[in-house]
Amino acid sequence: MSSTTNTSTHHTSTIGAIGAPSRRNTELALLVFAVAIPVFAYANVGLAINNEVPSGLLSYGLGLGLLAGVAHLVVRKFAPYADPLLLPLATLLNGLGLVVIWRLDQSKLLQSLPNYFQAAPRQLLYTALGIALFVVVLLFLKDHRVLQRYTYISMFCALVLLILPLVPGLGANIYGAKIWINIPGLGSLQPGEFAKIVLAVFFAGYLMVKRDALALASRRFMGLYLPRGRDLGPILVVWALSILILIFETDLGTSLLFFGMFVIMLYVATERTSWIVFGLLMSAAGAVGVASFEPHIQTRVQAWLNPLREYKLSREVTHDGIVHSDQLQQALWAFGSGGTLGTGLGQGHSDLIRFAANSDFILATFGEELGLAGIMAILLIYGLIVERGVRTALAARDPFGKLLAVGLSGAFALQVFVVAGGVMGLIPLTGMTMPFLAYGGSSVLANWALIGILIRISDTARRPAPAPVTNPDAEMTQVVRP
């Protein structure tokens, strides 16, 4: 017997269980990296535009480093097993966004516009508030399953948030989309960004309870599982809701985001492909239907189908009462002139986009100044955030956490797709902001809260199971035994 072992020791191996390491030091190292890259970019922009290292370099670097450091310490203390990548990735995107917003502040062309203001300091303030919100989420949300109790309250809150911009006196119609509310003394706020998170909580709580009814009670027809009529109710309600948003707030992006998020979560909860087919058909039907009579959407579709014609019209005096914009064509030119490796930070002409160059169209500046190589890296970083979110969902032990993580990362992915697709001319342009990169307080705040919730779920998911309790009696017996 033993001779068998000894002759075969050349492939001896030992199997032992290892738990998930906490990986906080990896996060710290990546975070240092993620702060260093925007500082490098900042110096690069300064050198390219003003021929000197910008005077605020040190304070900017220290400020971003301090914010990231606080976030890291809070994660280390309150979510020690959280995913090590989410925080550095978000920090990097936020830092790069700040640099490019500052770079657009320096543009002479944008400075000559009537509604010009220094956006970078405000964005830095929003970033600080966003990280503060992130810290608050981690401090007060000790366990994400608490949110499950507020399923229907969340639904109510989300509806209120969505309806707020339509309330007379509170809502503000800015550039054709009624998605802002004015808070006196504080500025304007986009409640839709926060509704995204609250709605994900509602969907997760609702689907967790109803998933079996939705998944199992169905008839098979032509390879598709057709759900029962009464189970179709919720999806119809959400569909109607997103169509109403589209009509009354003329906000294509948000309605697409909500409906898409619901379909993704429905699919994940029930594993039925038929929901995806239904979802795509219904959203297509809804979008086409609304676009046929809503002039604001029609303009967007026209600009998407024929950006050059729109560019030409924007140079002429037209009498059709529609504001023609050359933004999309300018953005496409910016992407084109960037080429593979880009013109270099601070050396592009994406300021020709003029209005919203630093918010909705910020991706065009990245495309021009960093080129295809840079935009691919940026999109990959977004992809990694989504991947970590989905990985968190896979690792989560409770169905509510799974659904919530999938919903939040799905919403994040959809938002990136809708904005990037719009700016690059793949789909009609919608008034949404690129998460973390674009200028906008609501967006930065809401996305930091989203990352906070994902980190909380991933902490719970990756926390090793408690060690089996050693029975104190057993040791006592052992001592007594002769």
Next chain:
Amino acid sequence: MSELTLTVMRLGFLAVLWLFVIVAVQVIRSDLFGTRVTRRGTRREGARSQQGGRAAARQASPPQQRGQQGGGRQRRNAPTKLVVTEGTLTGTTVALQGQTITLGRAHDSTIVLDDDYASSRHARIYPDQSGRWIVEDLGSTNGTYLDRSRLTTPTPIPLGTPIRIGKTVIELRK
């Protein structure tokens, strides 16, 4: 600023950005955790005088083991590893750290047996309250044999006694 500097910075920035992405992907790769399998090198190679080598190893290991377990709670002659001595998994060792070891064809077993004569949940080996290791047959079809006798009740395993499951033989060693 000279054209050259700006070009170098532009390409350098792209390189740094991609380096970050690659490092992040590496972190994801190293983040996949599961069972750690340590390949042992070719110890005692050629030296067929294994008895001497074994004796030396035995002398060297117990103090070290006791140091690891801490406080001398481990009884003398307590086994520290489970070794597969026959079958397709020959040479595999599992460290005994107070955990229950399951054997069978089920994928979540500690030792997954690829053997037609094994049941999916065949047997388990676990420490009782006094720290002795017990083998228990989990109602398998073909039975678990502890040194030629078929198990009917959970039985303590003496050191070095072969436990046979189908074509696989395991034993506990120090």
